[in-house]
Amino acid sequence: MARKTFRSDDVNFLLMPEDVEAGITTVGEWLDAKHMSRAVMKHLFQDKLVLLNGKKTNPKAAVTLSDELRLQLPKEKIDYEPIEVALTILYEDDDLLILDKPVGITVNSKGQTSLANGVAKYFKENGIKRKVRFLNRLDRDTSGCIIVAKSALAQSFYQKQIEDQRFEKWYTTTVQGVLQGVNIVELPMGRSEDGIHYEVREDGKMTRTAYNALGIYREDGVELKLVNNEDLAQLSPEEQAQLVTKVDVRLYTGKTHQIRVAMAHLGHPLVGDALYGCERPGRTYQLRAKRVVFTSLRTGQMVTVEAD
Secondary structure: OOOOOOOOOOEEEEOOHHHHHOOOOEHHHHHHHOOOOHHHHHHHHHOOOEEEOOEEOOOOOEOOOOOEEEEOOOOOOOOOOOOOOOOOEEEEOOOEEEEEEOOOOOOOOOOOOOHHHHHHHHHHHOOOOOOOEEOOOOOOOEEEEEEEEOOHHHHHHHHHHHHOOOOEEEEEEEEEOOOOOEEEEEEEEEEOOOOOOEEEOOOOEEEEEEEEEEEEEEEEOOEEEEOOHHHHHOOOHHHHOOOEEEEEEEEOOOOOOHHHHHHHHOOOOEOOOHHHOOOEOOEOOOEEEEEEEEEOOOOOOEEEEEOO
8 A cells, every 4th residue: 555655665767858758748658668567557556656756646647857756666475484595696686686596496396495485585584575576487407597576566577578588598508419500499399298398399389599509529527628620520420429519598488498498309408418318327417597688677777697
């Protein structure tokens, strides 16, 4: 409900000359230009948490140069049990918390301690009275950037960027065989009949994956030794098939196991990915969410967060 006090996490916008030049004349047009979700804003208006120059307002209210729009975000009950989990924070602002997820922990599995419990503990200790909302998912054996929205408004804003493929999610991994160049792969994917695998299938959801091959290596135990082009040319196709390639991968869509399925379909499964045909005894695949790039809700500036 409406509150008289202002908080540091209130979202504030100032109507600038460029906004006026763009033809913005009402609160509703202003919010649309800022890519605020209409569904979320409807609730904020109903709860009288949208203020124009300090007074409650509505979408049809007229605006002029230098007006201030304030969005007050409601408090919520934390929806996971707060449990101590070691967190590595890569980035934090009033809307997002980005962590470096380690291998071996799930994001929010029921019946076991997960990253969500650790985030709930962090929220509680830091007075963040909000639900835990993950914007992406990483498998237990995948590490790197995991993104938490601190409000429904932030969740909807950044989810829209993800859906519009403007929120960049980059990964790094090692695949079997020789892979060269840069490519974008579009494949329909769905769950297989066994209920465990995902696969490329005509009735699946269309996915989009890009890769950039970084270098070709020979495995020497757990170490990798770079293979140059001259040495590569001397190898037979059978010998080349035993090599591995480091790649950067960008996910434009977010299907379960998307990178693993796409690379396996291309004939280059992730090294150590037993589920998709490249088992390495005693080890699993290495997949790291290394970088995210997005546009800030409050400043409109591009933000890059690296996990390495």
